[in-house]
Amino acid sequence: MSDIADRVKKIVVEHLGVEEDKVSENASFIDDLGADSLDTVELVMAFEEEFGIEIPDDAAETIQTFGDAVKFITDAA
Amino acid sequence: MFDLNGKTALVTGASGGIGGAIARALHGQGAVVGLSGTRTGPLEALAADLGERAHVLPCDLSDKDAVEALPKAAIAAMGRLDILVNNAGITRDGLLMRMADADWQDVLDINLTAQMRLCRGVLRGMMKARWGRIVNISSIVGTRGNPGQCNYAAAKAGLVGLSKSLAAEVASRGITVNCVAPGFITTAMTDKLNDDQKAALLTSVPMGRMGQAEEIAAAVVYLASAEAAYVTGETVHVNGGMAML
Numbered sequence: 001m002s003d004i005a006d007r008v009k010k011i012v013v014e015h016l017g018v019e020e021d022k023v024s025e026n027a028s029f030i031d032d033l034g035a036d037s038l039d040t041v042e043l044v045m046a047f048e049e050e051f052g053i054e055i056p057d058d059a060a061e062t063i064q065t066f067g068d069a070v071k072f073i074t075d076a077a
Numbered sequence: 078m079f080d081l082n083g084k085t086a087l088v089t090g091a092s093g094g095i096g097g098a099i100a101r102a103l104h105g106q107g108a109v110v111g112l113s114g115t116r117t118g119p120l121e122a123l124a125a126d127l128g129e130r131a132h133v134l135p136c137d138l139s140d141k142d143a144v145e146a147l148p149k150a151a152i153a154a155m156g157r158l159d160i161l162v163n164n165a166g167i168t169r170d171g172l173l174m175r176m177a178d179a180d181w182q183d184v185l186d187i188n189l190t191a192q193m194r195l196c197r198g199v200l201r202g203m204m205k206a207r208w209g210r211i212v213n214i215s216s217i218v219g220t221r222g223n224p225g226q227c228n229y230a231a232a233k234a235g236l237v238g239l240s241k242s243l244a245a246e247v248a249s250r251g252i253t254v255n256c257v258a259p260g261f262i263t264t265a266m267t268d269k270l271n272d273d274q275k276a277a278l279l280t281s282v283p284m285g286r287m288g289q290a291e292e293i294a295a296a297v298v299y300l301a302s303a304e305a306a307y308v309t310g311e312t313v314h315v316n317g318g319m320a321m322l
Contacts, residue, residue: 038246042204 004077005070011046012066015039025067051077079302082107085155086301087148089138089195090165092119094264095214098290099162099297104130106298108160111151138165138191139183148198157206160301161199163192164214173227181228188232189239196243200252209252210301213240217260217316237312244310253309257296260316262288284317
């Protein structure tokens, strides 16, 4: 797994308090990992800080799964 | 009780009577205060009077970019932002039949939209800290209405709806959002009334006197404190009993 994926997973695990093995490629933050809408806002904030990037609101809405997040950040970084 | 040592607070409209009293009261409980307003003279004078733990942060709330920049400036000056008091407001009174669109829009922009932008701007830090206090200064007029103040009353009622909705959104993160609704308070604005006008106003106030700015500030201190953690989406009416809601 890439370094980016590891760092994203660490944030997700810490923030949502889920088991690491639950955070799979297609795991949806809301449907599979128990996030509420405010959690998703906070995850995006955490990603922005960890990777020093800006994630605009319209892009943030497309980040639904762990895989989406890794892909977006990989492309942006 | 109500110790604010180690907390930082941004107060808009701190150059006015009520805003100045709020800033003094928060400062008196130990908070670092950011004093915002359009008139730098009174802000500088207040900061000088308070001494340490006071920062002057001028801002024109009719300027969108300046409003967006204010939370950042407050954090730059004070390191973080724990408490936001949206106190600033303007009036452009007149009967609705004769109200110009600009008089409506200016009041909505400065008394409601700017508050929304400031709330939005301070949330990130508060969410990370899992602690925050937002106090929006509404008015009895927002609940009771007042002829000649359709614009002002709409904005002040709007603040209550904004506060309740935001309170529900961020309660789980330790952030409370409340309103304080003053009744008739002695300020530069009410000093312009003549004795007959004041006497007429006071017939509707069981307490039989105007309120003092410090009495508004005391309610703000409470809502800003750790002790008020379980109070959110609420409006505290400070009006001498003129409306018991």
